[in-house]
Amino acid sequence: MKSQTTxxxxxxxxxxxxxxxxxxxxxxxxNEIVCGDSATLMRLIPSHSVNLVITSPPYFNQRxxxxxxxxxxxxxxxxxNLMEIFKESVRIIKDTGSIVFNLxxxxxxxxxxxxxxxxxxxxxxxxxxTLVNSxxxxxxxxxxxxxxxxxxxxxxxxxxxxxxEKYHYYLDEFLKRDEPARTNGNGGSGENIGKSYFALIDKSxxxxxxxxxxxxxxxxxxxxxKAETVQSFRMKxxxxxxxxxxxxxGGRKIQLDRNGFTIIRIYGNPLKRDVIETSVESIKGxxxxxxxxxxxxxxxxxxxxxxxxxxxxxxxxxxxxAVAAKQLDRVYIGFDINQTYCDYAEERxxxxxxxxxxxxxx
Numbered sequence: 001m002k003s004q005t006t007x008x009x010x011x012x013x014x015x016x017x018x019x020x021x022x023x024x025x026x027x028x029x030x031n032e033i034v035c036g037d038s039a040t041l042m043r044l045i046p047s048h049s050v051n052l053v054i055t056s057p058p059y060f061n062q063r064x065x066x067x068x069x070x071x072x073x074x075x076x077x078x079x080x081n082l083m084e085i086f087k088e089s090v091r092i093i094k095d096t097g098s099i100v101f102n103l104x105x106x107x108x109x110x111x112x113x114x115x116x117x118x119x120x121x122x123x124x125x126x127x128x129x130t131l132v133n134s135x136x137x138x139x140x141x142x143x144x145x146x147x148x149x150x151x152x153x154x155x156x157x158x159x160x161x162x163x164x165e166k167y168h169y170y171l172d173e174f175l176k177r178d179e180p181a182r183t184n185g186n187g188g189s190g191e192n193i194g195k196s197y198f199a200l201i202d203k204s205x206x207x208x209x210x211x212x213x214x215x216x217x218x219x220x221x222x223x224x225x226k227a228e229t230v231q232s233f234r235m236k237x238x239x240x241x242x243x244x245x246x247x248x249x250g251g252r253k254i255q256l257d258r259n260g261f262t263i264i265r266i267y268g269n270p271l272k273r274d275v276i277e278t279s280v281e282s283i284k285g286x287x288x289x290x291x292x293x294x295x296x297x298x299x300x301x302x303x304x305x306x307x308x309x310x311x312x313x314x315x316x317x318x319x320x321x322a323v324a325a326k327q328l329d330r331v332y333i334g335f336d337i338n339q340t341y342c343d344y345a346e347e348r349x350x351x352x353x354x355x356x357x358x359x360x361x362x
């Protein structure tokens with residue numbers, strides 16, 4: 001499938017030269033995932049041509065991403081390289097646009113470095129931008145670790161910057177119920193809610209007793225959605241879906257092992273406050289070590305853009321930003337230095353176009 005769905009890598013010049021007939025002449029990389037150094041590629045985007053830059057750069061010395069930012073020896077060098085990307089982000093957004101950066105922190109000699117906040121301070125001091133909000137992402141399923149002398153880290157900040165008081169803010173549109181997410185997430189719509197999950201239960205490796213339990217639990221949560229006591233849900237089935245993030249030995253992992261399934265209930269619109277509460281996303285077969293949930297990206301896209309707007313992610317990774325943009329009828333631009341990640345992001349976009357239900361129920 002990969003050879004059929006993944007585009008052959010093109011040189012940067014070829015990408016820019018290849019315009020669709022409807023593409024504006026000042027918008028290179030229109031609906032493209034491009035493999036390369038984002039510091040170089042972003043310089044090719046015209047000034048004041050993007051509505052939103054939203055990204056989650058590689059964290060400082062947290063994981064091996066293969067190359068590029070995140071592998072620096074010193075935190076000051078990391079912040080300096082990151083600021084080069086941020087300065088380009090400020091240049092390419094319109095006066096009505098926004099920038100959203102998500103960063104994680106790092107311990108060194110048993111002390112937090114406060115990397116995200118050092119970055120935010122540097123951005124406001126060096127780039128003449130305003131920090132509108134620091135939105136806290138609360139992970140409902142943080143990786144479990146048994147620290148003896150500190151608590152488990154379960155939050156990360158999303159910083160919302162603007163360069164003008166003219167920035168667009170679609171609060172009314174944002175506060176509407178997210179029907180597309182609810183419909184796709186539940187595996188159907190209307191009377192078909194959850195129908196795809198029933199079929200997966202039948203095909204699963206669960207015992208007859210476990211299948212009966214799964215159908216009963218599924219019927220119950222479907223009634224909760226119809227009664228609007230929950231907004232949506234996800235169901236994970238052993239042997240079909242990926243295990244919960246981190247493969248932890250408690251909670252949903254136990255439910256999968258014992259019952260053969262687990263159901264994740266999703267409540268309301270969490271971003272009415274400056275807090276997002278959602279689980280860390282996992283997708284079966286994903287090569288990226290740390291994807292951020294598409295649900296979070298969707299919330300920012302609805303809040304800060306309108307259909308047809310251009311959204312750029314200079315560290316697109318597994319493609320969450322591009323997927324969310326495509327789902328919401330926005331234009332995406334995605335860069336990443338890692339070839340494997342770019343290929344996988346394109347596969348996700350292909351599946352979204354031709355097999356949307358398969359993508360959403362993984």
